[in-house]
Amino acid sequence: MxxxxxxxxxxxxxSKKTAPRRTRRTNRRDPLAISLLKKDHREVDAMFDExxxxxxxxxxxxxxxxxxxxxxxxxxxxxxxxxxxERGDVEDDLMDxxxxxxxxAKKMIAEIEAMKPSDQFYDAKVKVLGEYIKHHVxxxxxxxxxxxxxxxxxxxxxxxxxxxxxRKEELxxxxxxxxxx
Numbered sequence: 001m002x003x004x005x006x007x008x009x010x011x012x013x014x015s016k017k018t019a020p021r022r023t024r025r026t027n028r029r030d031p032l033a034i035s036l037l038k039k040d041h042r043e044v045d046a047m048f049d050e051x052x053x054x055x056x057x058x059x060x061x062x063x064x065x066x067x068x069x070x071x072x073x074x075x076x077x078x079x080x081x082x083x084x085x086e087r088g089d090v091e092d093d094l095m096d097x098x099x100x101x102x103x104x105a106k107k108m109i110a111e112i113e114a115m116k117p118s119d120q121f122y123d124a125k126v127k128v129l130g131e132y133i134k135h136h137v138x139x140x141x142x143x144x145x146x147x148x149x150x151x152x153x154x155x156x157x158x159x160x161x162x163x164x165x166x167r168k169e170e171l172x173x174x175x176x177x178x179x180x181x
Contacts, residue, residue, distance in 0.1 A: 032161025
């Protein structure tokens with residue numbers, strides 16, 4: 001009986017070790033395009049969380065400028081490369097909603113950029129933008145969402161990711177100086 005108990009214990013240990021590996025492998029298997037977009041999502045989410053902790057107007061303005069730059073670049077990359085190339089692989093309704101959500105986000109960013117952190121509703125607008133972006137991210141990343149559908153499509157998402165990374169680098173260099181004003 002003691003031998004059986006040991007065998008059962010080793011089986012349990014083996015199954016516990018296997019489950020985390022599967023999760024890690026799945027994350028590594030995301031094609032480059034999806035990985036880059038998800039990385040952007042995590043970075044912007046962290047910046048919105050950090051913004052909530054700030055009290056000084058100068059710090060709020062500096063961080064919002066970083067958020068705005070990151071969002072503008074991300075949106076442009078999706079609209080120039082990812083969305084057009086995934087049209088047909090992703091449901092039209094999802095794609096159309098994503099474009100509309102991007103348009104709304106761009107308008108909110110412009111409104112906030114026209115304000116000062118000391119203005120009434122500045123913090124509220126930044127918070128609402130963050131919530132709006134979180135909603136958009138959830139729709140892209142959820143099972144059956146845009147990323148899931150894109151992975152099932154015919155596009156080479158690794159090659160697309162390389163183009164997106166190069167374009168992101170160009171846009172960051174192009175838009176970053178304008179953002180500093």
